[in-house]
Every structure is written in C-alpha cells, then in structure tokens.
Amino acid sequence: MSVRQEGQRERERRVKAVAFQLFVTRGYAATSVRDIAAAAEVSTGTVRNVGDKASLFLLVMEEAATSTALDYWTALSHTPPSTDTSLAAEVMAYFDAQLDVAEAHPQLFRDYWAAYVARVQHADNEARLTDVVDAIARRWCQHADRPAPDEEVLLAAYTMFSTYSVTILGICTGLDTARYRGYLRAIVERECRPAELNR
Secondary structure: OOHHHHHHHHHHHHHHHHHHHHHHHHOOOOOOHHHHHHHHOOOHHHHHHHOOHHHHHHHHHHHHHHHHHHHHHHHHHOOOOOOOOOHHHHHHHHHHHHHHHHHHOHHHHHHHHHHHHHOOOOHHHHHHHHHHHHHHHHHHHHHHOOOOOOHHHHHHHHHHHHHHHHHHHHHHOOOOHHHHHHHHHHHHHHHHHHHHHOO
16 A cells, blocks of 8 residues: 555544544534544545545444444454353343433434435445344354354344334434333344243
8 A cells, every 4th residue: 555545544534533523522513524624634625535524424423333333242252152141131231332322412313314314325334234233143143052143043133233223213203212122122032032042
C-alpha cells in the first residue's frame, strides 16, 4: 500500500470515528458535514468521499453495532458454555445491553430507522448482519455440542435477531418497553431451548 493510500485510509478512519462521536453526542440533525470535517481536521470534500451525511450516519452506526456484537460473541466463543449460564441468558445479556442504549438515545435510533428506510441499497449491512447471526448460531452450536450451524440453528438465530431489531424499533417509537422486552425474552428462550436440552 502506498503512502498516499495509507493517508486516505487514515483520514477515512478519522472521519468515521469523529462522525460517530458527533452523531451520538449531538444527534443526527445537529451534526453537519462541516462539523465532521472540522472535528476530523479534513476538508468537507474528504468527508463527502466517505459518504454524504445520511450514508455516513448509516455506515458508522451499522459498523459500530456490528463491531460491538462481534466482539461480544467472539469473546464468548473462546469460553466453553457453562451449566451456570444458559444460552438464553447469554443472548439476552447482549440484547438487553443494546436495548438499554436504544432507550437512552431514542431519537438517535429513530433517525437511524428513518435513514435506513430511505436508503435503497443495504447489501453491505446485510453482510454485516449475516456475520452477527452466524456468530449467534455458532454459539448456539457450542451450547448444543453440535459441529456447525445447520438450517434449524440459523433460523433460530435469525428469529432472535429479527425480533430484537423489531424490539428496538418498538422502543424507539414509544411502545411499552417492558412488554416488548418480555416478548423478546420469551422468543429467545423458545429458540434457545433445543440447545439447552442437548446439554
């Protein structure tokens, strides 16, 4: 990689890090491309090379969510399942932490959903979500002492993750948080039960 390419990557990394911080602290509406450029100490053109405001917002939110998820599931994968902690408890520990973030920043998540619906192409995010669902499915298999995820396990992981996503949307639109967390927990427990029975 050339020095120029390394410089571009470093500027892109800095733009994304600064954009994420500003979107979280100020909110989407109160953050401009100029604000991001100034804080990252780059030109507005450099910011726009990474993406327009809406694209950049989606990118940094999705990358942060995926990174958090994969860090959590990767750390768990290095620890053998314990009879003291069920798979459902592990799944809900991750989901509950993310739901807490959504409750603390409902406007940020409303802005995310609005930007997500407005965008036509989602292939990059779909690939990231597939990585997260695969990580959940692999942990399911660790609990069930299965060699690799099959269709049943992947369906269980997708069901849990899809319900979690809808729960976040519900919380951000003002639905009863406790009730929807309860629905999510019931679905997670149901989808994890076969793995627990195999232990």
